[in-house]
Amino acid sequence: MDHSGHGMTMDLPPFTLGRGLEFSPDPFFLVGCLLALGLYGWGVLRLRRRGDAWPVGRTIAFALGVLSVALVMCTKLNDYGMVMFSVHMVQHMVISMLSPIVLLLGAPVTLALRALPVAGRGRKGPRELLLGLLHSRFMRVVTHPVFTIPLFIASLYALYFSPLFDFLMESKTGHVAMMVHFLAVGLVFFWPIMGVDPGPHRPGYVMRMLELFAGMPFHAFFGIALMMATEPMIKAYENPPASLGIDALADQTAAGGIAWAFSEIPSVLVLIALVFQWYRSEQRQARRMDRAADRDGDKDLAAYNAYLASLQARGQ
Incomplete structure (x- = not known):
């Protein structure tokens, strides 16, 4: 029966928000979040000491972005997400569509470029490596809409409707890798559209809005496809543990509703940020x-x- 390879999650009590928000850190994401906050704080302090200003709003945005990642990866939501499709979908939506937007509003690349020391002549320090990456052909390709829009769409359809998803869900490592992928895809998708940071691909505002809206209908369709399905479509979630007291199909319908509703929230947020x-x-x-x-x-x-x-x- 235990085809999921993690006995721990098999006897979770029925899901409630209170239980979902209990602290249960994923080590990889816990270290990552603390590192991100620490490095960002170091950058801001370095600028302050030098007598340079750094907008408080950006610091708050970045901190909220990191906290939103921690909220879905360092709580019981992460444990429930292994056995409940609806909870997994909340994790996926937050980490791929909400966290990236708020993190990008924190302008971490700009902060790094201003805070990192310039290496001596002929030497390459972290700042020079970062600049090199920003100007690289690799960056130009991965932040171009011809690449990011299909990638954004494929991470939904190709992943969920293929055996790859079940394979990744068989282990905690696979699950973490998938979440890292979602976060990365969200960052490269939203960066050219509304990032404050300098990037290789910076279209005008009208183009940015078009890019934003190019990806969103696919998100909505994905949610609708899940809601309309008459049988569980994803193997990893077809036999939820009895202790949860849920029906797999009802849970999948809820997951579809979450995906559908969520596709609108970031659009509105980004649109407001863009107009501003x-x-x-x-x-x-x-x-x-x-x-x-x-x-x-x-x-x-x-x-x-x-x-x-x-x-x-x-x-x-």
Whole structure:
């Protein structure tokens, strides 16, 4: 009966939110989250000591992003996610669509570039390696929408509707690897769209919105496909432990509903962030033009008036 290879999870009591949020850390993600917070904090402190400012909002965003990862990977949600499709789907949605957005708003790459010391002449330190990576062809490819949109879609369909998912779910390691993949895919998908950080692929705002909306319908369809199914579609979840007191099909329908509802939340969040960024860049542009006009005494306007006068003269 125990085809899932982890006897621990077989006798979990019925799921409640209280039980789901109990501390039960996955070692890999616990270390990763603490490291991320520690390094980010070190960067901010380094800037402060130097007398440079770093927006508090970014620090809060990054911390929330890390906490959202810890929330789904370092609590009992992670244990329940091994045996309940609906809980797994919450983990997947948070880590692939919510955490990346909030982490990116923290601008970790910008912070690293500003905080890391410049290596001496002819030497390569962490900062130089990071810059090299940012400018690499590899980065240009993996952050290009021609790559990220299909990858985003494939991580849903190709993974869940193929034997790969069941294979990964057979072990904790496979499960962790899958979650790392979801987080990485979310980061490369949202980075060109709404990341504050410099990246190799930076389309204009209208293109970014199109990129955002290109991926979302597939997410919704995926959720609907799960909700409409008349039998359990994923082997790993077809025989939930009796102690949970759940029906596999009802749980799958719930998972579909979660995937469908969630596909809207990030779209709205990103859209708000994008409109805000767009507005700010327009304001910066306007200020720049005002400053230029002050400097050259409205040369452009004078030239335009002269041009109109010449047209008028020609007309007469």
